[in-house]
Amino acid sequence: MLHAILDAGLVAHVAVQDESGQPYVIPVGYGRRGDDVLFHGSTGSRLFRSLAAGQPTCLTVTLLDGLVLARSAFESSMNYRSVMVLGVARRLSGDDELDALRAISEHLLPGRWADIRHPSAKERAATLTLALPLDECSVKVRTGGPEDLEEDVADPVFGGVWAGHVPLTESFGAPVPCDNNTAGLTPTYIETWHRPAP
Amino acid sequence: MLHAILDAGLVAHVAVQDESGQPYVIPVGYGRRGDDVLFHGSTGSRLFRSLAAGQPTCLTVTLLDGLVLARSAFESSMNYRSVMVLGVARRLSGDDELDALRAISEHLLPGRWADIRHPSAKERAATLTLALPLDECSVKVRTGGPEDLEEDVADPVFGGVWAGHVPLTESFGAPVPCDNNTAGLTPTYIETWHRPAP
Incomplete structure (x- = not known):
């Protein structure tokens, strides 16, 4: 499940803090290789250099799968799959x-x-690539409908409120070639690109 | 643009750290009221109580709008809209x-x-509701196709690679009533629910 969630996401949110203790939550594209989650930033970024220097971090991937509509505000929720990875990232070379x-x-x-x-020497010098091991992870998954209180289900007013869930899915539009594109056909790997289903 | 991005998102990622300095990035549903972003957690959560006690935080909302496919790995990117809010949250009552x-x-x-x-007194006692002012924010937006190097566009091999972008949108499936739902019709506000377009 851990790998499946990571493999289905596109964006992770990574924590890093500056010298004053102010935290930042930065969205990054990422990948997975075995039991490492991989991401990169700019060598010019002070915050990314802090991560490379061994600052403890947290990387979270959240896939939102829908809204859960209960009869009460309190039991209303969301369906989701999430992974939280804690640890120290190491710089790759x-x-x-x-x-x-x-x-x-x-x-x-x-x-x-x-x-x-592929990246040139100059581009490589501008890129800081980090690996965060999947040693300490928390996986959370919520699926299905609401779990209403019995008294709400039996209530003459609230028992009649529509209850259930509404699925939310990502979908991909038609590829948009840029003005200077000269390739006649869109490659199959672009046409058929989709994320793994939940 | 700040308000528009916040109003279009469903999930934010919030930073909080424990006593040892280990950061956590927690996904939360949220809302906006004027120039405050609002979210809630459990009064039983040590991490949420740290936020209520005045720990500096960061709340980030990222809307992923597509993949940007350049002719080089380095210029490949994503289209997105994001808001990063820095500050100290206050507990509401x-x-x-x-x-x-x-x-x-x-x-x-x-x-x-x-x-x-609406929440009962008991449910209210279990809920910790926070407001983070939109005083210190960073808004980032990327749209459109890739910005390839001229030499890549002119290159006999890489110049012929398909380049452009692929839009990514959220879509909502048909509402799924739960087993004990007794409402005959799905309310219009559920049937027509959608997020603001980019």
Whole structure:
């Protein structure tokens, strides 16, 4: 389940704090390679350098699957799958870093890495790639309908309120070529791209 | 734009840390009332009590709008809208708290508050409701296609790679009534529920 949730997400939120103790929650694209979650930032980013220097962090991936509509405000909720990873990230380098960048690219759009230009030495120097081990994780999943209090279900007024859940799914629109695109056909790996179902 | 992004999201990610300095990034449903973002947790949660006690926090809302497919890995990106709010949350109480709970409910599903049972005294005692002012915010938006290097566009191999972007949208499935639902018709505010478009 841990791997399945991570493999189904596109964006993670990562915690980092500055010298004053002010926390930041930063959205990042990410990937997974075995039992590491991988993400990258700019070597120019002070916050990313703090993570590379060993600051404890938390990376959370949340997939929102729907609204849960109970008869009471208190029992109303959301369906979701989430993973919270706690730990210290390590900076990757050399061929290991290049392979991690490949893994992130292939996570976001499988098949793309074979087509595109890989990072140059200059681009590599501007990229800080981090691996956070999946050693300490919390997985939470909520599915299905509401769990109303019996007294609300039996209530003459609130018992008659529509109760259930509304699924929420991500969908992908038609690919939009940019103005200087010269490729005649859209590659199959783009046309058929979708995230794993819940 | 700040308000529009917050009004279009459903889940925020909030930073909080424990006594040891370990940060956590927690997904929360939220709402907005004027220039406050509102969210709630359990009074039994040590982490939420830390926020109520004045620990500096960050709340981030990220709306992922698509993948940006450049001809190089380095220029590949995502389209998104995000808001990062920094500051200290304050705990709400009394009628002000009840109105905030209404605002969160109405943010997630407009129209629902009029139908459902409002929180009892016991439920209120279990709920910790926080307001984070929109005083210090960072808004980031990326739209459109890739910005490839000229040399990649001109390259005999990479210039021919399909380049553009793929939109990603949330969509809502048909409402699923729970087993003990007795309401014959699904209310219009549920049938027509959708998030504001980008």
